[in-house]
Amino acid sequence: MFMDFFNAIPVKEALQIITKLANDYKMDTEIVSLVDAIDRIVAVDYKASANLPQFNRSTVDGYAVMIQDVQSASEASPSVLNVIHEVTMGEVVTETLITGQTVYVPTGGMLPGNSEGMVMIEYTQKLDDGSVSIHKSVLYGENISYTGDDLTQGETYITAGKRITAYDLGLFASMGVGKVEVYRKPVFSIISTGDEIIGIEEEQALGQIREINSYALGGLIKQLGGDVHTCRIVKDDFECMREALKVCLSSSDIVLISGGSSVGAKDYTRNVIESFNQSQIWVHGIAIKPGKPTIFGQIDGKLVVGLPGHPASALVTFSLFVKRYFLTIQRNHQEVVHIQAELTGSVYAAPGRETYQMVQLSRKDDLWEAIPLYGKSGMMTLLAKASGYIKITIEKGEFVKGTLVDVYLLKDLTL
């Protein structure tokens, strides 16, 4: 029996190694304008510079009242109050209510002193300029947003490592923060190796295939929020690969080398990495299917990943390990959403390897169905159909048809 050239380590151990390397990596930060900050990862904690709201506000259009004046008010027996003022938006209100008085306040307007509740305009009737009938009681504090209800001065409202959502932008804006300190976008380079690989614009001869991984990986990187600096196609030649790697290292945080990491006559990736000073091979081989011949190396503290050449394998390896590194160097640890779905066919782990099976999701009544996508290795149409994947651990071994399984979405989502 032919033996493996390398020792495949468990997925869990590979994840621990990549996480440690990421924690040791020093990422720079930069200041971006709030309008450019969506989906970026915050580099420092942000604390409220003032209370939010800064004054007691009404949350409805209506009348500010003291409870004692309206507690018995009803449709049949309304309370009549004197309207002493109508607040306009942005006005600093100086009035204070005494019993029998009310003030009209629009949504978001400042409340007069002694306001105990806001009666919505729908439950009132203006009688004349100076009086209004109130047809419903309110509870203490009803329809009022008090100073500091939303945020208290000094309270942390965004924590370092959080990916900025649309609503976080709203929080920053409400605090008057127009520029935000975020981690610089991690920069990737992608080197595709193979004598048979040609570029997208080249004339294709029989036997040649077009380079696709830099496009697919580049798309995943952009969706994550990274930048792709350089993409190169190089022949399976030690010197060509070494030169390409040297150039890419100078301008990138992470270099991905696609192809060239499986056991074969032309597998230079490991040797090329090791030919640099200050280099280290951390992982060569992971007990995973697909993706076994994966390499994690480092040169001068920068991550170099040898990804399998097969698109499906490159994708799984990227999604599990490179993505973890990408998020961890930005101190982001948010949970990935996965959804439950019912398997429409049984799936099995490869012997001794944690297995990732691509599935297509389909809605069936109240459930999602996960349809396993079987097909020959490297089929792009299969990958393009995939919604996500399920994980079959070595211990589990299989999931039979009808089981509810967790589907990890390919274009995923953090909470």
Place this chain on the structure above:
Amino acid sequence: MFMDFFNAIPVKEALQIITKLANDYKMDTEIVSLVDAIDRIVAVDYKASANLPQFNRSTVDGYAVMIQDVQSASEASPSVLNVIHEVTMGEVVTETLITGQTVYVPTGGMLPGNSEGMVMIEYTQKLDDGSVSIHKSVLYGENISYTGDDLTQGETYITAGKRITAYDLGLFASMGVGKVEVYRKPVFSIISTGDEIIGIEEEQALGQIREINSYALGGLIKQLGGDVHTCRIVKDDFECMREALKVCLSSSDIVLISGGSSVGAKDYTRNVIESFNQSQIWVHGIAIKPGKPTIFGQIDGKLVVGLPGHPASALVTFSLFVKRYFLTIQRNHQEVVHIQAELTGSVYAAPGRETYQMVQLSRKDDLWEAIPLYGKSGMMTLLAKASGYIKITIEKGEFVKGTLVDVYLLKDLTL
């Protein structure tokens, strides 16, 4: 009892109206480079210009064999075959097997004629330059990817209206398509109205609040794949609003007006829209909570939406209606992923209104829990905590604690 100034229509009817308006809108297309095409929406069908793969390929490193030569091969009783050639990557192979012969083929390499299966190198042992022992049989076609297996020439591989995924980029690349025709990014303008509203850089006086909806809505628009052209803050003044709307219309597909659409003294949005020639109000009021005072209008065929000023209301209205319009003008009809979660508290519909309740998702063992977020209207910290929302229809009325409900994710996901 105070009466509504407008007739609120059901959510379903509002969706039908917005969909019809979108279908009638003519969006331009543009050509983008493949590296910029991720998440854009394809404007035409793409058909395969050639078979994929273009030749019979091996999916493993190993030996091409005829079945009759290996059908009884085993570890204990291997078959010995003559190695007549070693294929290199990119080579056009001219050899044809006869019985007793084999050819070494690397992963992705072209197969010799008469190849019926590929034996993985792990199950072989090289004896000398001219012979190899085979320790395992293969099935017909095993580890072979035949011409056209992935795509047949002329087959449609990407359909108009599809949002381009990373794997679609791979498909385009494998077909040598370096530029893609997509819909132009829809352009939005956002007008925020209110006498009390100030910009992010302005000095804040008591009674004033900072404009936040243009940031939150702008973030949602960018995540969807749209562009925000202009953001303006205007006072509650008919002429100011009309002038701002005129400027925004000239450069946008969609104008959002935030605030000013509820029933109150200063509600100019509807009047301003109607003051234009070729204008039409399609909807004023939707039976939804939050978001009731929503306006859909059109000026010269362009959509103008009056959104409630409250951030939570603006968000729900945007996510349900504006997003639908945005996707439909690009002919995208893909399903939105929602996930099932167990409610940790009971929730109720507002009388006569389809109600959208914000929830926070949290993982509990094998389940997601949906924690209803209660709080005063307009609280930004609440929104920033929300993972998604659940829908309580008027007919349903309530969901009790413990029910499995569908959570629509705020930053959502299409299949």
